[in-house]
Amino acid sequence: MSTWGHHARRLTADEIDRYDRFGDVCGAAPKCQLLATCQISYEYRTGQRGRITISNRRACDGHAGKFAAKHGITIADAPDTEPASMGIIATAAAAWPAPPTELVTVRRCGNQWMTTFYSLRGMTAGTGWLPSLPADVALAEITQHTETMLAADHRLVPLGPWQLTGDGRARVPVAKAEDVDAWAHHRWAVTVHLDGSYRPMWVATAMLGPAFKVRTWALGHTNMDRDRALRTTPGEMGPSWTLGEWTRTGDTASTTATYRSVA
Numbered sequence: 001m002s003t004w005g006h007h008a009r010r011l012t013a014d015e016i017d018r019y020d021r022f023g024d025v026c027g028a029a030p031k032c033q034l035l036a037t038c039q040i041s042y043e044y045r046t047g048q049r050g051r052i053t054i055s056n057r058r059a060c061d062g063h064a065g066k067f068a069a070k071h072g073i074t075i076a077d078a079p080d081t082e083p084a085s086m087g088i089i090a091t092a093a094a095a096w097p098a099p100p101t102e103l104v105t106v107r108r109c110g111n112q113w114m115t116t117f118y119s120l121r122g123m124t125a126g127t128g129w130l131p132s133l134p135a136d137v138a139l140a141e142i143t144q145h146t147e148t149m150l151a152a153d154h155r156l157v158p159l160g161p162w163q164l165t166g167d168g169r170a171r172v173p174v175a176k177a178e179d180v181d182a183w184a185h186h187r188w189a190v191t192v193h194l195d196g197s198y199r200p201m202w203v204a205t206a207m208l209g210p211a212f213k214v215r216t217w218a219l220g221h222t223n224m225d226r227d228r229a230l231r232t233t234p235g236e237m238g239p240s241w242t243l244g245e246w247t248r249t250g251d252t253a254s255t256t257a258t259y260r261s262v263a
């Protein structure tokens, strides 16, 4: 297989720390379990249509050195600023001038009620059924149930009263609770603990209130202890959060935090 565009660079301290916390060791050789300190990449052509693919791998010092020597390149320094870790969609959403406002519509559909989400740009973001409620339930009760569901499943709150559209539908503009003035200065309850429900993982959770969907960040599952989890939390939660002093109790810790949307 022909490959080209070989490149190697050192990982930043934060990247090394993060890969270590998630057990992402050197991926340059099948059995190498050493700490990843570099990123090695190259391009190659795949499939009958010859699509160009970029291979990106983590590598330890030794395997990165071998890769560089084999391809006659030097290992570049780590970038001065941390590479963006957010996905393309999250990055795009963060760059919007205002928090995205969505519109929620409920309407009768046969013998059930259906909820539809619309994004600001008019695209349908999602639909859901309210199957436990029969069609002859009053619209006011449907909207009440919908608000409860929006908070519990999506942390969305209404921005005004519901509007009846005259064709059996009702709709309301909504936004994330943390982007609404009424909740913007509310303190979140933050905890850090080892979550063993599926596979042991240190997590941080932030709860705005009992009615709202909890936010969760994975902190790592390898070479972890409580204090490393705490050191890691501000970076994983991101710059929108201001955390208070931690109260440590055994394997858990708690504090409160404020959230401010940063563009």
Ligand SMILES: [Zn+2]
Binding pocket: 026, 027, 028, 029, 032, 033, 034, 059, 060, 061, 062, 063
């Ligand atoms: Zn290696």
